[in-house]
Amino acid sequence: MLANMGFDVWVGNNRGTRYSKKGSDRPGYWNFSFDELAKYDVPALVDNILNLTGRKKLIYVGHSQGSTQLVARLTEDLNFAAKIALNVGLGTVVTLHTYSDDCILRLFEKVPILQLLKWLGFKTMLSIPAWLVRCVAILTYNTKFYPTAGLYVIHFVCGFPKKGQSNIKRDRLGVIFSHEPGGSSINNVIQWYHLFSFRLHTSFEKQLGKFDHGRQQNLKLYGREKPPRYQLENLKDCRFPTLLFRGTIDSVVSETDFEGLAAKFPAELTRSVHIEDYHHLDYVWADSAHSLVYPEILKAAV
Numbered sequence: 674m675l676a677n678m679g680f681d682v683w684v685g686n687n688r689g690t691r692y693s694k695k696g697s698d699r700p701g702y703w704n705f706s707f708d709e710l711a712k713y714d715v716p717a718l719v720d721n722i723l724n725l726t727g728r729k730k731l732i733y734v735g736h737s738q739g740s741t742q743l744v745a746r747l748t749e750d751l752n753f754a755a756k757i758a759l760n761v762g763l764g765t766v767v768t769l770h771t772y773s774d775d776c777i778l779r780l781f782e783k784v785p786i787l788q789l790l791k792w793l794g795f796k797t798m799l800s801i802p803a804w805l806v807r808c809v810a811i812l813t814y815n816t817k818f819y820p821t822a823g824l825y826v827i828h829f830v831c832g833f834p835k836k837g838q839s840n841i842k843r844d845r846l847g848v849i850f851s852h853e854p855g856g857s858s859i860n861n862v863i864q865w866y867h868l869f870s871f872r873l874h875t876s877f878e879k880q881l882g883k884f885d886h887g888r889q890q891n892l893k894l895y896g897r898e899k900p901p902r903y904q905l906e907n908l909k910d911c912r913f914p915t916l917l918f919r920g921t922i923d924s925v926v927s928e929t930d931f932e933g934l935a936a937k938f939p940a941e942l943t944r945s946v947h948i949e950d951y952h953h954l955d956y957v958w959a960d961s962a963h964s965l966v967y968p969e970i971l972k973a974a975v
Contacts, residue, residue: 674967680974681726685718687739689797690855691806703796706860706884707738711745719756730758732974736957737925738865740765744934745881748903751910760915761970763956764923767881767905768868768930787863800856810851832924832952840951840959849958860884880905908937915943916973918966920951944973 676682686693687710689703696702722731735743740762746753790798824839824846834840841849864884883900885891891898915938919931935945948955948965956966 674963674971675974678971678975680732683718683722685739686855687742687857688714689800689857689861691800691803691852692855703858704860705858706864707742707745708864708883710738710861711742712749715742715746716750716753719753723756730756732759732761733757734761734763734970735765736763737766737953741767741881744905744908745903747911748905748907751907754911754913757911757913759973760911760913761973762915762917762934763966764919764926764953765917765934766865766926766930767903767934787859787866791859791863795859798857798859798862799854801854806851810847813847813850815847827954828952831954832920832922834950834952835922840955840961842960845958845960905934905937909939911938911942913942914973916946916970917943918946918948918956918969920948920953920955922950923953925953 688694688705689697719731719733723729733743735741740760743757743760744762744765744767747757824841824843827841828834828839867885868881880902882902883895885900886894888898891900895901917931917935919926919928921928931945935943946969951959951965956962959965
């Protein structure tokens with residue numbers, strides 16, 4: 674819709690995803706977490722677009738971690754705000770104070786899967802071979818069982834619809850599963866797990882924080898035993914409009930966490946949109962997104 678309206682639309686991919694693996698066979702390539710994506714990749718993406726188009730600012734639309742990465746960059750470099758004309762966050766995650774009971778990270782809390790994979794030398798998560806992805810997509814498109822199983826997995830991770838009817842059309846799942854999951858480094862997943870596990874600690878530790886490398890490495894990198902937090906209060910100095918979306922059944926972004934994030938931005942420049950019975954992936958995959966999500970973005974953009 675944005676392209677049809679005449680906007681110059683650029684689609685970015687985080688490093689480590691299926692469409693951004695150049696050089697992934699190099700030693701140390703996968704030794705990155707959320708911190709590197711926010712510190713290096715977001716500025717590289719934005720600066721490249723501005724250089725190629727000759728523009729001074731752009732509209733940043735981010736979903737989930739894609740939006741959170743911008744938030745982290747802004748807390749560390751307020752000068753970066755001068756390059757943002759409008760910030761649109763779809764299910765932005767910065768705190769996990771009140772994660773829903775159906776959150777998959779609760780499984781990781783009970784069973785140390787991530788720590789075991791890291792110990793065994795695994796460097797990636799959900800980086801599925803292209804041939805296997807195509808097989809799953811074909812089976813999903815041509816059978817009844819696989820769409821049902823696929824929707825259950827999506828709802829288990831992102832939130833179950835209260836009305837009993839998924840917002841994602843079954844006949845789209847074959848196309849979706851031919852591209853997803855995109856994959857990432859195991860350090861990136863572990864960093865989110867750390868934030869989740871800190872929810873019972875002090876209010877300081879509950880904030881979005883940098884990767885925990887362990888006591889000795891933390892002292893070497895940060896000069897302290899525990900990793901520092903991103904200073905979300907710096908967002909008050911961001912003088913651009915912000916539009917934040919949350920679905921009412923989004924199990925990844927609770928209402929408390931969502932309102933807490935919205936309060937960090939300047940009140941006079943920030944608007945929150947709540948969408949009934951939307952989960953964490955409905956912002957981009959739901960059949961109704963073209964009427965419930967995108968028109969709101971267009972209104973804010975023009």
